[in-house]
Amino acid sequence: MTVRFNSHLTSIPGYTPGVPKGHTAEDVAGSDLAQLASNESPFPPLPEVVEAITRAAGAMNRYPDPAATRLRRRLADRHEIEPGQISVANGSCDFLLAAAEALLEPGAEIVYAWPSFSMYPNMAAMTGAREIQVPLNEDQTHDLEAMLDEITAATQIVIVCNPNNPTGTYIPFAEISDFVSRVPDHVLVIIDEAYIEFQTRDDPALTVDLLKDFSNLVLLRTFSKTHSLAGLRVGYAMASPAFNGAVNAVRQPFSVNALAQAAAVEALEHGDQVQRQIEKSIIERVRIESEVRDLGLTTADTEANFSWISLGERGPEIEDEVVGVLAAAGIVVRPGRLLGGPGWLRVSYGTSEENDRFVAALGEAIELHG
Ligand SMILES: Cc1ncc(COP(=O)(O)O)c(C=O)c1O
Numbered sequence: 001m002t003v004r005f006n007s008h009l010t011s012i013p014g015y016t017p018g019v020p021k022g023h024t025a026e027d028v029a030g031s032d033l034a035q036l037a038s039n040e041s042p043f044p045p046l047p048e049v050v051e052a053i054t055r056a057a058g059a060m061n062r063y064p065d066p067a068a069t070r071l072r073r074r075l076a077d078r079h080e081i082e083p084g085q086i087s088v089a090n091g092s093c094d095f096l097l098a099a100a101e102a103l104l105e106p107g108a109e110i111v112y113a114w115p116s117f118s119m120y121p122n123m124a125a126m127t128g129a130r131e132i133q134v135p136l137n138e139d140q141t142h143d144l145e146a147m148l149d150e151i152t153a154a155t156q157i158v159i160v161c162n163p164n165n166p167t168g169t170y171i172p173f174a175e176i177s178d179f180v181s182r183v184p185d186h187v188l189v190i191i192d193e194a195y196i197e198f199q200t201r202d203d204p205a206l207t208v209d210l211l212k213d214f215s216n217l218v219l220l221r222t223f224s225k226t227h228s229l230a231g232l233r234v235g236y237a238m239a240s241p242a243f244n245g246a247v248n249a250v251r252q253p254f255s256v257n258a259l260a261q262a263a264a265v266e267a268l269e270h271g272d273q274v275q276r277q278i279e280k281s282i283i284e285r286v287r288i289e290s291e292v293r294d295l296g297l298t299t300a301d302t303e304a305n306f307s308w309i310s311l312g313e314r315g316p317e318i319e320d321e322v323v324g325v326l327a328a329a330g331i332v333v334r335p336g337r338l339l340g341g342p343g344w345l346r347v348s349y350g351t352s353e354e355n356d357r358f359v360a361a362l363g364e365a366i367e368l369h370g
Contacts, residue, residue, distance in 0.1 A: 011125040015118070016338055034331045034354035039165065039195070039306050041228040042350045043277050049228075049266045056262035064258035071261050074268050075236055079208050087244035088264075090255045092194060092222040092235030093119050097126070098247035099218070103156045103188055104129035111150045112159040113142045115166055115340030117192060120159055129156070140167040140300035140308060144179045151187055158183060161192040163199055166339040166346040168302025173202040180214050188243070190218045194235075197226045197278055198285075199303035208238060215240040225305060226274055227267040234260040281305045284349045291359045295366055306348040308341070309362075311370070315343025318369040325365035331358050 018037030045053075068088045076083040089095050100123035104110060107129075112120045114133035124131035132150045137143050142160060151158060160179065163170045171179075176191065183189050196204045207219055218239040224230035234256055237244065267274070285307070289299055292309055300308040311318055319342065323335045331354075336344030349355060 008126050008128055013118070013121050013125065018332060018334070032330050034350050034357055036306075036348045036350050036354065036358060037332045037334045037346075038230070039225060039304070039348045040230045041225060041277065041305075042281075042354065043228050045228040045263065046267070046270050046273060048270060049263050052262045052266035053232075053259050056259050059258065062258070064254055064256065064261055066253040068256050068261050071234075071256075071265050072236075074265055075238075078268060079205070079238060081208065081211065081238060084241040084244065085211060085238055086236055087239065087247060088234060088236045088256050088261075089247075089251070090235075090257075090260075091224060091233040092192070092220045092237070094233075094251065094255060095218075095220055095235065095237050095247060096120065096123055096190075096192075098251050099123070099157060099188065099190065099243075100127050100129070101250040102246040107154060108156040109152060109154045110157045110159070111147055111155055113147065113161070113164065115336075116159070116161045117165045117194075118339060120161075123157070130154075136164075136167065136169075139169070140164075141169045142171055144171070144175060148179070148182055151184060153186075155184075155187050157188045157190060159190045159192060161194075163195045163302070163304040165194065165304070166306070166334065166336070166341060166344075167300045167308045168195075168304035168306055169300050169308075170199045170201060170303035173206045176207060177210060180210055180217055183216070185216055188216050188218060189214070190220060192220045194220065194222045194225055195304040196221065198281060198305050200282065201303065211238060211240075215242070218243055223264050223267060226278055227264070228277075229260070229263055229267060232257070232260040232263055234264045281349050284352065284355055288347075288349060288355055288359060292362065295359075295363050296370075297362075297366070306346055308336075309345045309347065311343050311345065311366075314370075319343055319345070321369040322362070322365040325368060326358070326361050329357065329361035329364075331361055333358075 071088055072083045072086045075086045096119050104127035109130045110124050111132045113136055134147045180189055218237055220237055222235040298310045319335050326333055334346040336342055
């Protein structure tokens with residue numbers, strides 16, 4: 001007899017890490033490898049944040065505050081909502097899995113667009129719920145009407161990723177607001193806003209205002225992309241106290257470690273510097289998109305910290321060769337076939353120098369294989 005694991009395990013998709021096998025994030029930081037595969041911030045954490053982590057490290061003999069009181073209060077002040085509407089987690093991924101556990105079961109349904117964030121398929125797989133993946137429009141945007149059409153009495157969760165990973169495409173606030181108002185009350189609407197600060201079309205505070213009218217709405221945000229804290233794992237949800245209670249019920253009490261709490265509290269004190277880094281990424285976005293188009297390639301209309309690049313009609317055939325040429329030049333990107341979009345590449349923006357290297361190597365790859 002051998003140990004028999006839960007039958008759901010066989011359907012849970014594995015995660016392919018962005019750092020190549022055998023490397024740690026620290027090796028990558030000290031090397032020539034351009035790590036453009038995980039949409040992280042290319043900027044190290046601010047010195048004040050590193051100091052706060054060092055100070056907190058001296059008290060590691062104690063458990064962290066399970067309620068993350070100080071961090072939740074700061075986030076509530078920042079977003080002008082009540083602390084009871086904020087919950088923090090070990091990265092925003094933690095909320096996706098907790099929401100699945102709290103709301104899904106065999107017979108329930110979850111609706112989301114595809115291609116979208118690779119963690120969503122895990123939610124159905126781990127619970128035995130039925131997933132409905134609604135294909136993106138041809139321009140790589142969400143087809144919100146088709147998503148609404150898929151909602152039934154059995155639907156428990158609908159997710160909209162905005163801007164969408166891996167395509168970077170953005171749904172304007174007016175359309176999000178209309179969508180949320182048309183989803184029936186029994187369905188939890190998760191708007192995954194991991195990249196919302198990089199979009200330049202709307203004020204990111206607008207969706208927060210919707211919380212007043214829709215108790216079935218959850219907004220997910222993270223310190224991983226804009227606050228340079230991907231390695232510490234800290235994300236937050238803005239939602240009804242009922243949602244926050246449900247996800248807390250299915251998670252361990254200490255899901256956000258003390259270093260992460262201290263770092264996030266400090267990072268919130270430096271909004272101006274964080275904003276300047278976001279602006280640098282947006283400037284790089286404009287430049288890279290234009291240089292990639294000069295190579296004769298097309299891209300989705302991105303509002304995120306990464307580009308989604310079509311390799312053309314022969315894309316699915318040449319994708320591996322292109323990724324290989326980039327890897328030989330020390331540049332790691334995500335091949336689209338791993339993200340539900342064969343023939344495409346997703347590249348995160350790095351430092352200006354890394355971005356220059358990426359565009360030059362992509363040019364060579366297209367010349368060789370395009
Ligand atoms: C759309 C989306 N949501 C959530 C996450 C997870 O973020 P976190 O690091 O907070 O778990 C990511 C990370 O890549 C993402 O792309």
